[in-house]
Amino acid sequence: MDSLRELTAADETLDPADWADAEALSHRILDDAITYLKDVRERPVWREMPAEVRSFFKTPLPRSPAPVAEVYDDVARNVMPYPMGNIHPRFWSWYMGASNFTGALGDFLAAIQGSNLGGGNHAAGLLDSQVVNWMKEMMGFPATSSGTLVSGGSMANIIGLTVARNAKAGVDVRERGVAAMPKPLRYYASDQVHSCHRKAMEALGLGNRALRRIPTDAGLRIDIGALKAAIAEDREAGFKPACVIGTAGSVNTGAVDDLQVLAKVAAEEDLWFHVDGCIGALIAIAPENRPLVAGIQQADSIALDPHKWLHAPFEAGCALVRDAAAHRNTFAVTPEYLESTPRGLASGAWLHDYGLQTSRGFRALKIWMALKEHGVEKFGRLIDQNIAQARYLTGLIETEPALELMAPTTINIVSFRHRLDDGSEERLKAFNTEIMLRLQEEGIAALSDTTVHGRHCLRVAIANHRTRREDLDLLVREMLRLGREIKAAAPSM
Numbered sequence: 464m465d466s467l468r469e470l471t472a473a474d475e476t477l478d479p480a481d482w483a484d485a486e487a488l489s490h491r492i493l494d495d496a497i498t499y500l501k502d503v504r505e506r507p508v509w510r511e512m513p514a515e516v517r518s519f520f521k522t523p524l525p526r527s528p529a530p531v532a533e534v535y536d537d538v539a540r541n542v543m544p545y546p547m548g549n550i551h552p553r554f555w556s557w558y559m560g561a562s563n564f565t566g567a568l569g570d571f572l573a574a575i576q577g578s579n580l581g582g583g584n585h586a587a588g589l590l591d592s593q594v595v596n597w598m599k600e601m602m603g604f605p606a607t608s609s610g611t612l613v614s615g616g617s618m619a620n621i622i623g624l625t626v627a628r629n630a631k632a633g634v635d636v637r638e639r640g641v642a643a644m645p646k647p648l649r650y651y652a653s654d655q656v657h658s659c660h661r662k663a664m665e666a667l668g669l670g671n672r673a674l675r676r677i678p679t680d681a682g683l684r685i686d687i688g689a690l691k692a693a694i695a696e697d698r699e700a701g702f703k704p705a706c707v708i709g710t711a712g713s714v715n716t717g718a719v720d721d722l723q724v725l726a727k728v729a730a731e732e733d734l735w736f737h738v739d740g741c742i743g744a745l746i747a748i749a750p751e752n753r754p755l756v757a758g759i760q761q762a763d764s765i766a767l768d769p770h771k772w773l774h775a776p777f778e779a780g781c782a783l784v785r786d787a788a789a790h791r792n793t794f795a796v797t798p799e800y801l802e803s804t805p806r807g808l809a810s811g812a813w814l815h816d817y818g819l820q821t822s823r824g825f826r827a828l829k830i831w832m833a834l835k836e837h838g839v840e841k842f843g844r845l846i847d848q849n850i851a852q853a854r855y856l857t858g859l860i861e862t863e864p865a866l867e868l869m870a871p872t873t874i875n876i877v878s879f880r881h882r883l884d885d886g887s888e889e890r891l892k893a894f895n896t897e898i899m900l901r902l903q904e905e906g907i908a909a910l911s912d913t914t915v916h917g918r919h920c921l922r923v924a925i926a927n928h929r930t931r932r933e934d935l936d937l938l939v940r941e942m943l944r945l946g947r948e949i950k951a952a953a954p955s956m
């Protein structure tokens with residue numbers, strides 16, 4: 464007996480040896496975190512890492528213990544000062560949200576509780592389903608529809624496109640695979656469609672060519688006549704037109720396809736109607752701009768991204784599917800080790816039946832807490848605010864002779880460039896890229912760039928609850944200064 468007790472006394476654990484120490488360190492981390500957020504405006508948006516920071520990440524696998532306070536010091540020194548920068552008020556690169564403090568607390572509490580949202584009868588499971596229900600309500604989707612929280616928009620799109628494939632395959636594609644389909648499927652989207660759809664088509668076994676890119680009009684919206692012609696042509700050639708993907712907010716310019724017309728075409732042509740709303744679906748909650756996404760509630764499936772315009776800390780995406788049975792039938796599998804029981808822990812819903820993951824994180828909590836704290840109306844107003852800021856910047860560009868708007872501003876993305884007196888496209892690209900890089904390297908603002916209808920441009924995407932109009936004034940001033948400096952140093956510009 465005694466020797467048994469000795470053996471159990473020696474059991475190791477990952478819990479702190481001294482909870483009082485853990486408490487003191489946690490309070491210090493929390494204080495530092497609050498200062499970090501409070502002072503974010505005073506710091507550069509981004510900075511290059513010195514060589515010693517880069518080499519810090521080459522240290523070998525730690526074999527023996529270190530005090531956690533030292534571990535934290537390493538993080539404070541080498542990680543926290545060199546962020547991506549998207550929590551900064553002047554970060555407008557690519558497209559991402561700016562996170563939020565309450566969401567960070569939610570992530571912490573989710574990790575403390577440590578629940579696995581694969582499913583089961585526990586509070587986190589109910590909360591996860593509640594957040595999905597709130598998303599349906601925001602989109603105007605019926606209560607009978609279903610959905611799931613995933614890592615982000617790319618996964619949310621894969622969910623929608625997979626349900627579409629299985630619904631339209633004409634064969635039990637889960638059992639027999641795509642090779643057994645009587646006709647090859649065709650999907651349609653505008654030439655502005657996000658690159659994740661290509662990956663989805665490849666992963667689904669349909670192949671990239673099965674996604675037809677339809678030309679866009681001057682506003683970068685899908686050309687409906689060209690879409691109809693492509694569908695007719697494919698039917699004639701023996702394909703099965705299966706799905707049309709509407710983009711609600713394109714990543715290049717923020718263009719919003721005419722979702723009402725797409726819904727109608729999809730109904731007439733018997734296509735699945737999927738909306739990639741990673742950027743713009745949430746405009747449905749914005750009081751002033753909501754008409755821009757009218758028709759989204761008619762979709763068969765929607766991908767949206769709470770880590771963009773709801774500013775959830777990464778990661779959080781959401782897929783909604785109108786036909787709950789079609790959704791579940793695409794993914795549900797019940798192995799013998801995951802059977803439900805009439806009572807107890809295994810009597811709750813199996814949330815992994817709605818996607819590809821088995822274990823799932825408690826990502827709902829960070830969304831839930833921030834929505835409860837602020838209310839959905841405030842999130843809607845913040846979306847309107849970003850769109851108004853993009854229009855304000857558009858106005859600044861239009862009145863500044865040295866700058867040139869490159870695409871119409873529909874929502875919160877502004878595509879523009881600095882002019883050159885006698886610039887070829889190539890020189891304009893080099894000049895504008897240099898301005899963009901100096902803005903980043905001087906820590907002033909983070910912009911990204913793209914090419915729209917063959918012309919290079921800089922992009923400001925304002926999905927940021929910390930941006931103020933004065934930040935946009937500063938951007939224009941600094942761009943003009945850098946433009947002058949670069950031209951002075953290289954007079955050929």
Ligand SMILES: *Cc1c(COP(=O)(O)O)cnc(C)c1O
Nearest residue numbers: 558615616617657714741742768
């Ligand atoms: C961001 C984005 C995606 C991909 O979403 P992730 O959350 O980055 O995976 C897909 N489509 C559009 C239009 C996007 O803007």
